[in-house]
Amino acid sequence: LHTYRLGFIGFGNVGKTLLALLESRRAMLEQRYDMTFMTTGISTLRHGSAVDHDGIDPVKALAAGNLGELSAFSIPQDVFEFIRLSQADVIFESTPVDYFSGQPAVDYLKAALSAGKHAITANKGPVVHAYRELKTLAAKNGVSFFFESAVMDGAPIFSLFRETLPAARLDSIQGVLNSTTNMILTRMELGDSFDRAVAYCQEIGIAETNPQGDIDGWDAAVKIAALVTVLMEFPLLPSNVDRQGIAHLAPVDIEMAKSQGKRWKLVCSAHRSGESVVARVAPEMVGMESPMFHAEGTTSVVRFETDVLGPLTIIEKDPGRETTAYGMLADMLRALSRI
Amino acid sequence: LHTYRLGFIGFGNVGKTLLALLESRRAMLEQRYDMTFMTTGISTLRHGSAVDHDGIDPVKALAAGNLGELSAFSIPQDVFEFIRLSQADVIFESTPVDYFSGQPAVDYLKAALSAGKHAITANKGPVVHAYRELKTLAAKNGVSFFFESAVMDGAPIFSLFRETLPAARLDSIQGVLNSTTNMILTRMELGDSFDRAVAYCQEIGIAETNPQGDIDGWDAAVKIAALVTVLMEFPLLPSNVDRQGIAHLAPVDIEMAKSQGKRWKLVCSAHRSGESVVARVAPEMVGMESPMFHAEGTTSVVRFETDVLGPLTIIEKDPGRETTAYGMLADMLRALSRI
Numbered sequence: 023l024h025t026y027r028l029g030f031i032g033f034g035n036v037g038k039t040l041l042a043l044l045e046s047r048r049a050m051l052e053q054r055y056d057m058t059f060m061t062t063g064i065s066t067l068r069h070g071s072a073v074d075h076d077g078i079d080p081v082k083a084l085a086a087g088n089l090g091e092l093s094a095f096s097i098p099q100d101v102f103e104f105i106r107l108s109q110a111d112v113i114f115e116s117t118p119v120d121y122f123s124g125q126p127a128v129d130y131l132k133a134a135l136s137a138g139k140h141a142i143t144a145n146k147g148p149v150v151h152a153y154r155e156l157k158t159l160a161a162k163n164g165v166s167f168f169f170e171s172a173v174m175d176g177a178p179i180f181s182l183f184r185e186t187l188p189a190a191r192l193d194s195i196q197g198v199l200n201s202t203t204n205m206i207l208t209r210m211e212l213g214d215s216f217d218r219a220v221a222y223c224q225e226i227g228i229a230e231t232n233p234q235g236d237i238d239g240w241d242a243a244v245k246i247a248a249l250v251t252v253l254m255e256f257p258l259l260p261s262n263v264d265r266q267g268i269a270h271l272a273p274v275d276i277e278m279a280k281s282q283g284k285r286w287k288l289v290c291s292a293h294r295s296g297e298s299v300v301a302r303v304a305p306e307m308v309g310m311e312s313p314m315f316h317a318e319g320t321t322s323v324v325r326f327e328t329d330v331l332g333p334l335t336i337i338e339k340d341p342g343r344e345t346t347a348y349g350m351l352a353d354m355l356r357a358l359s360r361i
Numbered sequence: 362l363h364t365y366r367l368g369f370i371g372f373g374n375v376g377k378t379l380l381a382l383l384e385s386r387r388a389m390l391e392q393r394y395d396m397t398f399m400t401t402g403i404s405t406l407r408h409g410s411a412v413d414h415d416g417i418d419p420v421k422a423l424a425a426g427n428l429g430e431l432s433a434f435s436i437p438q439d440v441f442e443f444i445r446l447s448q449a450d451v452i453f454e455s456t457p458v459d460y461f462s463g464q465p466a467v468d469y470l471k472a473a474l475s476a477g478k479h480a481i482t483a484n485k486g487p488v489v490h491a492y493r494e495l496k497t498l499a500a501k502n503g504v505s506f507f508f509e510s511a512v513m514d515g516a517p518i519f520s521l522f523r524e525t526l527p528a529a530r531l532d533s534i535q536g537v538l539n540s541t542t543n544m545i546l547t548r549m550e551l552g553d554s555f556d557r558a559v560a561y562c563q564e565i566g567i568a569e570t571n572p573q574g575d576i577d578g579w580d581a582a583v584k585i586a587a588l589v590t591v592l593m594e595f596p597l598l599p600s601n602v603d604r605q606g607i608a609h610l611a612p613v614d615i616e617m618a619k620s621q622g623k624r625w626k627l628v629c630s631a632h633r634s635g636e637s638v639v640a641r642v643a644p645e646m647v648g649m650e651s652p653m654f655h656a657e658g659t660t661s662v663v664r665f666e667t668d669v670l671g672p673l674t675i676i677e678k679d680p681g682r683e684t685t686a687y688g689m690l691a692d693m694l695r696a697l698s699r700i
Contacts (some may be wrong), residue, residue, distance in 0.1 A: 047528055054528070176670055178525035185524035186517035188694040189386055189393070190687070311655055313676060321671075330687040331515055332660075335676035337652060348529070348669040355527040 023056055026358060027075075029063035029110030029139070031101060031130050032117035036144050036171075037064075038084055040114060040347035045080050047351070055355060063108030064089050067117070071097040073107045101126070102133050112354055115143040121235060121244055121260065124151030135159040135167060140357040142350050146172035149248040150260060168353035173199060173245045174322045176349025177338040181356065183253050190328045192253050194293035197324030198317045199245040202229045202236035203268050203288040207305075208318050210276045211285065216269070228320060238267035239288060239303040246290040246301050249324075254292065256299040266304040279307045287314050313337055362395055365697060366414075368402040368449030368478070370440060370469050371456035375483050375510075376403075377423055379453060379686035384419050386690070394694065402447030403428050406456070410436040412446050440465070441472050451693055454482040460574060460583055460599065463490030474498040474506060479696040481689050485511035488587040489599060507692035512538060512584045513661045515688025516677040520695065522592050529667045531592050533632035536663030537656045538584040541568045541575035542607050542627040547657050549615045550624065555608070567659060577606035578627060578642040585629040585640050588663075593631065595638040605643040618646045626653050652676055 028044070030037045041061065044051075052058050060077030070090030072078050078092050086092055095107060105113065113134040119127045124147035131148050134141040136159060143149075148156060149169050160167040170180050183192065198204055202223050209219035220237070223229035235241050243263040250258040268288055279286050284307040292301035308314045313335050317323045325335040338345075367383070369376045380400065383390075391397050399416030409429030411417050417431050425431055434446060444452065452473040458466045463486035470487050473480040475498060482488075487495060488508050499506040509519050522531065537543055541562050548558035559576070562568035574580050582602040589597040607627055618625050623646040631640035647653045652674050656662045664674040677684075 050528060177673060178521065181525040182517065182521065186520035186691070188691050188698075189389060190691075310649060313652055313655070313674075316650055316652070331677065331684050332680040333676075333678040334516060335652075335674075335678070337672075337674035337676070338670065339672040339674070341671040345670050352525070352527050352529075359527075 023052065023058055026057060026059045026111045027062040027109055028059050029065070029105065029108040029113045030061065031065045031104070031113060031115045031134075033064050033066045033069065033083075033089070034116065035343075036116040036346050036350075037114065039344055040116075040350050041080055041084065043344055043347045043351055055359075057358065062110055063104060065097075065101055065104040065108075071099070071104055073097055073104065075109055101130055105130070105133050105137055105139070110139055112140045112142065112357065114350055114354075115141065115145065116350075117145070119145045119147035121147060121240055124148045128152045128156070131156055131167065132159060135163055135165060138163050138165055140165045140354070141167050142353040142357065143169050144171040144346055144350060145169070146244050146248045150244055150251055150258070153248075153251050154257065166353075166357035168357055170353050171346045171349030173248055174324065174336075174338050175341040175345040176347070176352065177322070177336060177341070177345070178349075178352070179249070179324065179336065180252055181352070182336070187328065187330075190330045192326055192328050194291070194327040195246065195249050195253070195324060196289065196291040196314075197322065198287050198314050199290050199322055199324065200236055200239075200242040200288055201320040201322065202233055203239075203242070204317060204321070205229075205319050206237070206268065207271070207276075207286050207288070210271070210273065211280065215273065216271070237269050239265045242288055242290045242303040243301075246292055246303060250292045250299050250301055254294070254299050258292075258299060258301055262301070264300075264302040264304070268305050271305060282307065284309050285315050287317070289314065362391065362397055365396060365398045365450045366401040366448055367398050367693075368404070368444070368447040368452045369400065370404045370443070370452060370454045370473075372403050372405045372408065372422075372428070373455065374682075375455040375685050375689075376453065378682055379455075379689050380419055380423060382683055382686045382690055394698075396697065401449055402443060404436075404440055404443040404447075410438070410443055412436055412443065414448055440469055444469070444472050444476055444478070449478055451479045451481065451696065453689055453693075454480065454484065455689075456484070458484045458486035460486060460579055463487045467491045467495070470495055470506065471498060474502055474504060477502050477504060479504045479693070480506050481692040481696065482508050483510040483685055483689060484508070485583050485587045489583055489590055489597070492587075492590050493596065505692075505696035507696055509692050510685045510688030512587055513663065513675075513677050514680040514684040515686070515691065516661070516675060516680070516684070517688075517691070518588070518663065518675065519591055520691070521675070526667065526669075529669045531665055531667055533630070533666040534585065534588050534592070534663060535628065535630040535653075536661065537626050537653050538629050538661055538663065539575055539578075539581040539627055540659040540661065541572055542578075542581070543656060543660070544568075544658050545576070545607065546610070546615070546625050546627070549610070549612065550619065554612065555610070576608050578604045581627055581629050581642040582640075585631055585642060589631045589638050589640055593633070593638050597631075597638060597640055601640070603639075603641040603643070607644050610644060621646065623648050624654050626656070628653065
C-alpha cells in the first residue's frame with residue numbers, strides 16, 4: 023500500500039469538491055489500486071495556505087476560513103516556495119487563469135513538473151498556451167501532465183484518443199462546448215430577451231459576473247484550440263480561431279430558426295486543410311437530426327471524424343458538481359499507474 | 362524495431378480487411394510505435410490454411426483461393442495444431458460463432474492464451490460465455506485478451522471504461538446495438554412491409570440469410586450481456602436477458618408511433634438492482650429528444666450512467682468496412698504496449 027502526497031494550488035469549488043471526492047473514494051482506492059494518500063499542502067490566494075507533511079485534516083481544510091491556521095510551517099505567500107515545501111507527489115492546479123496567456127497556471131505547472139511532481143490542471147489555458155512545453159517537461163522529469171477536465175468537464179475526451187484510439191488520425195471536430203451561451207440560447211427559445219437570459223445564467227451560477235468571454239465565443243475558442251492542439255497535434259492559439267459570438271442574435275433570429283424546425287447553437291468546429299487545421303466558432307442553425315440540436319442547457323456534445331471509424335459523437339448530459347473533480351481524480355490514477 | 366508475428370483464425374471479410382489495414386499502416390506503426398510485423402499463419406475452415414515463419418505474402422494471402430498453396434508446412438486441419446505451429450505472438454480470432462455456447466471461438470482463444478499468445482477476438486460469444494475464464498488465463502500467461510470489436514464494431518466502448526474512467530461505477534446502460542433490426546424499422550417507416558424490409562437488409566448485406574437471431578433480439582441480448590459482464594462486472598448470460606424481438610411490429614404500429622412524433626427502436630438496457638443487474642431487450646417507442654431516435658440504419662448508440670459523470674452517450678454513425686478491423690488493430694496495440 024503506497025501513500026501518495028497530494029498538493030492543491032487553488033482551493034475553490036473544484037479543489038474542495040476534489041478533496042471531498044478523494045476522501046469518499048479512500049476505501050475503494052485502497053482496495054482496487056492498492057494506494058492511499060494524504061494532503062500535504064493547500065495553497066490559495068485569499069484564504070491562506072497550509073503545509074503539513076503528516077497530512078492536513080480534510081474536514082478541517084474544507085471548513086477552514088483561513089488555511090494558515092492548519093499549517094505546520096510558516097508559509098511564504100509564494101506558490102513556487104509552496105510547491106517545494108509541500109513535498110507532494112501530485113499537484114492539482116485549479117486557479118483562476120487568464121485566457122490570453124494561460125498564466126499564472128503555466129508557471130505553476132512548470133514549477134511542479136520541474137520539481138518531479140505529476141501536474142494535473144482543470145484549466146484549458148495552459149493547454150493552449152504551453153502544451154508541448156509542459157508535455158516535454160513532464161517526459162524529461164519522468165512524470166505526467168494531464169488535463170482531462172479542461173474541456174467537457176470530466177468526460178474522457180483527451181484520454182479517449184490517447185488511450186482508446188491508437189493509430190487513428192483525427193480529421194475533424196464539431197461540437198457545442200460552451201454551456202453559458204447554450205443556456206442563454208435555450209432561455210431565449212423560451213421567450214427570454216438576451217439580457218434576461220444572461221441574467222438567468224448568472225442567477226443559477228453558470229455565468230460569471232462578466233460573461234463577455236462566453237458571449238463573445240472566447241471560451242469556446244480556447245476549448246476548440248485545446249482540442250486541436252492536443253488531439254490533432256497542431257498547435258493553435260485561440261486568436262487563430264475564426265470567432266463570432268452570440269451577442270447579435272435577437273428574438274427574431276430565434277423565431278426564424280424555430281419556424282424552420284431548427285435551433286441556434288454556438289458551434290465549435292475544426293478540420294484539416296492540407297498541412298494546417300482551420301478552426302471556427304460561430305452561431306449556426308442546427309436541424310433536429312444533429313445531436314447538437316438536443317444539447318440543452320449545460321449539456322455538451324462533440325463529434326469526431328477519424329480515418330478509421332464512422333463519425334463518433336460523445337454527449338455529456340448535465341454534468342454534475344463532481345464531474346470536473348472526477349476528471350482530475352481519473353488523471354491522478356492515470357499518472358500514478360504509469361510510475 | 363521489434364517484429365511481431367501475427368496469426369489469423371478465420372479469414373473472411375473481417376480478417377482480410379484487418380490484414381489490409383495493417384499493411385496500410387505499416388510505415389506509421391514503425392514510426393510511431395517502433396514495431397513491425399509479419400503474418401506467420403492463417404487458418405480457415407474452407408479455404409485452407411498457411412503457416413510460414415518467414416512471413417506470408419499479404420497480397421497473395423488476400424488473393425488466394427486456397428491458402429494451403431502459400432504454406433511452408435503441411436498443415437493439419439486442426440486449429441489447435443495450427444496455433445502451436447504458427448509461432449504467432451498475437452492471434453486474431455474471427456470465426457463464425459454459436460451464440461449459445463460461444464464455441465468454437467472460446468476453445469481457440471483458450472488455446473492461444475495458454476500458449477502465451479495475445480488473443481484478440483471480434484466475437485461477442487466468447488465474452489459472454491467465458492470472459493472471466495479467458496481474462497484469468499490471459500493474466501496467468503502474462504498476455505492480453507481483448508475484444509473491442511465485439512460490440513459497436515471498433516468504437517472504443519470497452520476501453521472507454523478500462524482506460525479512461527478509472528474508479529467509476531457503471532450504474533446503467535441503454536442503447537440501440539443491433540443494426541439489422543434498426544435498418545428494418547427504418548425501412549418500415551419508409552413504407553416497406555416487414556418482409557420487404559428484411560429482404561432489403563439481406564440485399565445490402567447487413568442481414569444474414571437467416572436473420573432470425575437479429576429479429577428475435579438474440580444478437581442484441583448477447584451484446585447487452587457482454588457489456589454487463591465486462592463493464593458492470595456482473596456475469597450475465599443472454600438467456601437471462603428479458604428479451605422481446607420486433608417480429609410482431611406491423612405497419613400500423615409504425616404509423617401510431619409516427620403520429621406521436623416517435624419511432625420504434627429495439628432498445629437494449631441494463632441497470633443495477635441491489636447486488637444484481639437486470640437487463641432487457643425490447644422494442645420501445647422513443648421520442649426525438651433521445652439520441653436513439655436519430656440512430657438510423659446501421660448507426661449505434663449507447664448511453665452510460667455512472668456515479669461520477671452526467672449521462673455519457675456515444676454515437677457511432679454508419680460504421681465503415683474497416684471499423685471492426687480497426688478495433689482489432691487497436692486491441693493489438695494495447696496488448697503489445699503492455700508487454
